[in-house]
Amino acid sequence: MSSCCKEGFKWNGTSVGKETKLGKNDVYVTGDNKDAAVLIICDVFGWKLPNVRLLADHYAKEADVTVYVPDYFDGEVVDEDALSNPEKREKFDVMAFIGRNSKEIRWPEIVANAKELKSNYKKVGAIGFCYGAWAVLRLGSKDEPLIDSASVAHPSLLEEKEIANIGVPAQFLSPETDPMFTPELKEFTLKTLPTLGVPFNYDYYPGLVHGFATRGDQSDPKQKEGLERAKNSAVYWFKQYLH
Template sequence: MQSCCFRGFQWNGTPKGKTEPFPTSTNQAYVTGVNKDTAIMLVHDAFGWSFGNNRLLADHLAEEVNATVYLPDLFGGEVLPSDSLSDRSRWGDFDMDGFQKRNSRAIREPELFECAKHLRSQYKKVGAIGYCYGGWAVFRLAAKGHNLVDCVVAGHPSWVTRNDIDGVDVPTQILAPEIDHAYTDELKEHTWETLQKHSVPFDYQHFPGVEHACLVRGDPKRPGERDAMIRGKNAAVGWFKQYLHRY
């Protein structure tokens, strides 16, 4: 992850959901919504499952899509303090190299798949959305042969590889800020070309003038970031409505 993955703004608001074991007692998840047929897994960014912005986004998806949204802890209980968003002088206090090693793709992917398999066994339709760190995760869930999700949304994804993009086999929406050192121009172009060649339904949303992380940690007081946040949320809601409510 780049330094941009740890920048941003903390939103005001009180989450409406609850926490519960998921899928076993070794994991916890924030759960919001009451739909018994349709579920969405939100894979958190670097600030983890307890970060207020992630939970508020889960609430919006649950209400506007009409789905039960699960935001599982994929960092083994470890979280980055959200107040560091407004105090960059604290960044040097964190062992970022160790944090990334402890939460590498290889370590966390088995848990990710276990969570998705649990939802697949309980619901008729399952979607996944991931921002930043969660971006690579939804690409993996969307891979051919897994049959774990019916559609995905990736917002300014990090740690994504060309192989991840090559494997996508379900309807995919990309929310891509113009300025992004993690989801590079090369990866953006490869996504566009590859999904067309594979005849996968996809929607590529370009957000001019804004940076990586704006969709989950944007500043509501900055017009460009506020507009991007609203547009990004609405785009994801529309995508999930289209592909999760067709039985």
């Protein structure tokens, strides 16, 4: 993974949800819809980052869903000051972090959470940011889909087979500059999506970079417009396919 996966800006605001449990995992929950739920699978900053909780609150209110943000990193919390503090960012070894939280390690608990949501709600969607994208696409695979719609933003760790196996409506929120979602992977995605027989949305964000949807600078007009457009696109996607 690239250094862009640990850069960004902390957002201002106060979240309104609560912390509880989803299966064995700690989870932030917001919203009160009994029929439709959204699972957020976070980037390396995890479930306590204020930004992702504020996004969850927006999704819950604007898409009328109950949103779950689980901890998939065994309680490990990256210092949010690493977003803007170069010294702290340098100390954060993102590759070692990924080693502790590999696909093989985290996939079983993600599946367990998705199955629990699927048993309790009529419709379940999922959105994955950076690290979380691979898991969302696997949950929406044509083999055994555990969700009804998928959305990913500036994905990391994606493999071509995970894209080629999508079996539910899928949305990609893609910035212009992204070392993790490479031009080659973007080209593969754009060629493959029309062949899968499912609705898709490829939303492009010129001038923006990896991490913009969850760690963009709200004081910069272009970044603010982009992160708000990404939020609105995800809300539309959930409203379209979860109700």
